[in-house]
Amino acid sequence: MTPKRRKQISSADDPIVPVTPVTSSEPSIAPRRSTRLTPATPQDSKMASLHQQSLNFYVKERTGASNSPLSVLKFPASPPVTEPEKKRRRRDNSTASTVKRNDKSRNAKRKVYYRKVVFDGVEFSPGDDVYVKRRDDASSDDEDPEYEECRVCFKPAGTRIMIECDECLNGFHLKCLKPPLNEVPEGDWICNYCAARKLGKPVKFPEPPVGKKMSRTAREKLLSSDLWAARIESLWKDVEGTFWWRARWYIIPEETAVGRQPHNLRREVYQTNDFADLEMESIIRHCFVMSPTEFSNAGNEGDDVFFCEYEYDVKWDSFKRISELDNDKDNVKGDDSDHDWDSCDNTDSRSEDEIEYDDEMKKSPSSKAFSSRSLAANSRKGHIFGLQKIGAKKIPEHARSRNQTDLERAKAALLLATLPESLPCRDREMNEITTFIKGAICDEQCLGRCLYIHGVPGTGKTMSVLSVMKNLKSEVDQGALRPYCFVEINGLKLPSPEHMYSVIYERLSGHKVGWKKALQFLNERFCEENNSVKDKRPCILLVDELDLLVTRNQSMLYNILDWPTKPNSKLVVIGIANTMDLPEKLLPRISSRMGIQSLCFGPYNYQQLQEIISTRLRGIDCFEKLAIEFASRKVAAVSGDARRALEICRRAAELADYARKRSKKDLKYGKIIVGMADIEAAIKEMFQAPHIQVIRSCPKLSKILLAAMVHELYKTGLSETTFDKLATSVQCFCSTNGESFPGHDALLKVGCKLGECRILLTEPGERHKLQKLQLNYPSDDVTFALKECKDIPWLAKYI
């Protein structure tokens, strides 16, 4: 799983074209630059102190930059005086090709935002990652070799294949190595120099030929903090016509508070929550910062590839994983139609405001800071303020270990939370849902469209609907389908059934109102003939756990199911619940509106369960086939609940892993296979009721009491007995068998303890003699548990 990269720069016409606005495009090797020639890697201690310094400078400067960008950004050397004229013209050309965005923020009058800006022939758009010039480094950024040279022969890659060392990131021609390699090896590769250094030998890299100075690539400069990298958040033109962009900085591990941690990758950077507004001139060229999955898939992107998994909070010095789901969402939004762009824009500008506000907070005297602190995190307003605080001070080692064992991968794949790529065994149902929704949306007059989905828990009801919606969403994105809005509510997640209205209204309109008001608005929207609602899109309402919305007069359900029957409502309702007979339980006027369209998710049979488990475990070979079958047969026989089947397998894997860890043997050679025994243990834990074990471990007096209960039950035939009678027979048992009888009070206590464990059902102990007792489990279970009791062999004759 190690994300690694083999560099295979094959020819000079590599797709990455370095364009800085001012530098000449050919890579000139400047002999005059000699100050920072030493390779960045070997001297860490010296670097660290340097970085510490630079960090201080860096933070200070950036906060300043975000407030008054103009004052900070001076680029002494780079832009020739004649350039701006040309550039401005070019920019004017570029405006034509950009898409204007409406912006409702307060900056709207001054700024014009663009989705794409062509600057010096290179397109930039929000979301791109770029190198940024560093002010104090102005002297050295006028040359920028974009091709890395072989570390041995100091010639560029040319047509020959180069390989990158995973340790020092230097490039080597395959042929220049000793011994030479014929092809790029699989797995991690470390060059001879690093290998030698690791062994503690003194290492001397080959000296560059005379007359040729070593030049550093942008990547090297970045990793030694001579350059910055940032992500373009937005692009705009201000009143004077200059182009600006908002940068979200990346930071290298050395610049964080904890410094480089041993598990950091060489090409790792962190995203920060630090922003700055900069002029376009500051951009050098594109680079590529990738998420872990992108990084492991990346092959031939060149040298400017970086790995970013964490976000670094500059205020709190803490780390946080970047959720990949979010990135997906962003991408989807980015590709959306104009309309969607608008909505996304709103959120953008809001967060922007928030940030500016934040900055003001930082500057302003304590009175304002105090007001921000007094905002509670759990109230609606406080969410933004509090939660940034949460973050790890240090990324834990275990989170980064990439060599998972098969078992660990299996466990991760079997997690309920893991979303499988495909949902096997529910094709028919999903098709039905798809046709239902499509039919409803495409129809101009979608009247009375309701679908009731029922089935026992764990049969994939919600998951199927959600995956159908995901598919439809991608169809909408492709333009094959009319856009619609999708509202999902869950009956059990609402504080009370009435809250449903406000939740639906909030999802539809984005405003939060009380439920009565919301009901009124919703009625207006769905019921009135010629309503003035702008949003004419059909609305799909998914109500999970529908049965929880059944109130005394069932008005919730009536409303939900009545709206679709109105001519202009354009509402489609999908209800999900466990019970099959929910429509029958409802009032007739509701069940008639519910219609006849219902879909049943039957419990999975064992083949289906087996398929579900094996699709999840595809590519991971650590389960016996029979074991999977055994687990699925067992679950299919009991409930057909897929969750349960997955949990059994996960538990079995856990047990196997646990056994391995306990034995502490180094099992790198022998592979662990989860077998029948593990599955059986997991099933036993899950399904076996624990009362028999508890009865067996009970103190003696409890056992005698239970035996007396059973005895009493057989004698009288009544399941219920009183303490009075029980005490008499216990006393009788004890005296005939030579056990001591510790007294009624002790016996009462024992009875109450058993009652606490619900082995007996008892009345409160204060009723003493009159207390009624009853076995909570079948008497056979008790008999079975007590039959072969070693402490009190004589019990057997009474039961």
Added chain:
Amino acid sequence: MGAANVAEEAKRLLRTRITDPSFVFSFFSQNSNSNYSNLKYIISSSVTETCNNSALLMGPRGCGKIAILELVLEELMKEHPGMISVIKLNGLLHGDSKCAMKEIARQLCLEHELVFSKMASYDDNSTFLMSMLRECGLAHKTLVFVLDEFDLFTQGKQQLLYNLLDALQTLTSQAVVVGVSCRMDADQLLEKRVASRFSHRKLLFLHPSSEDLQRLTKHILQLSTDSGLPNDYVATFNTRLYKLLADEKFKGIIDTLAYVDATISHLLKFLFCAVSLLDSKSGILSLDIFKSALQRVQRQPKMESLKDCSILELYILVCIKRMEAKEQDTCNFNSMMKEYKSIHDTFQTSDYYARNVCLRAFEHLLDQHLLSFEDGKGHGQSTEFRPVKLLVTWPELHLALKSHRSCPTVLHKLMMDREG
């Protein structure tokens, strides 16, 4: 240091040990296949492998469920400082989902130094919880929810459990829900949709065996040389202890203790009693100490209050017993007085008291719960007319009469009368 001082010091040390659950239960952590290591594995795998989990700890009260859990959490917090935050809920306090959600938010805020608002609604609190789960998951922090008295969370719609367990189905969160319950049927109480989301990992805490109790006693009482006590004292103390542990009589005492109640908490109570009885002069354990401790632990409250009864109260009890034996359907103060009078007439006893005196005695018995009103009948009537029942069994009453200091013989006779 004087001898008395040393003994006092030893006593103090032993008492601290007994009252410190983490010391007592560290005994169980040495065993490799114990609940301790199982639980630790489950929680730590969630910490290190970024996954969600849920488990249920079941077992009779006093077997150390919470203690073991605390021990595990403490250990893991040491291993992963700052990565685990624990939220503790108790079914007795937070059985209502609204209140529970608020408490969760409060504890989360406290843990992460955020500002908490009491005014936040259920909705706000649950969104807060969801975003916290997400943020903590992203920061590799594990949230551990401990639900004590798990069975009480299953009352009502089980909204809290559904929400918590459903939140565990998302990939970004990293949380463990640990339920603790003494009910054996706790997992059966879950609603179907909640049960389906629950992982059904169950850890069963059983009564320790008598060997375990013996070893635990040794673990607790044994003094070590680095405890700051004089070496020769420690040596004598320990040799004496080993001798005691090997003694059959001592084993007998432990067995008698375990005969009624074999839980760890009961043993601890017993040992605490024994240590408190330690002679502060010699400071050496002896069999007598344990014997008297056993007597103190195994008390018979009903029996003792019977023994303290006055003669008149005994008369009243016997009268009611006789009437119950005759199977008269109801018995109240007036009918009791009739019986009392008839006894007095037949046997010409010396102690006959006026009606109001008898009423006082009768009320006293009611207060002591030796008698009780029959439920459901005659509410609102005055004491004299409400039907009552005897709350002690006849054999108990008999025994009490026998062991009473000054019980008149008539009563014995009356008692034997009907039993035949």
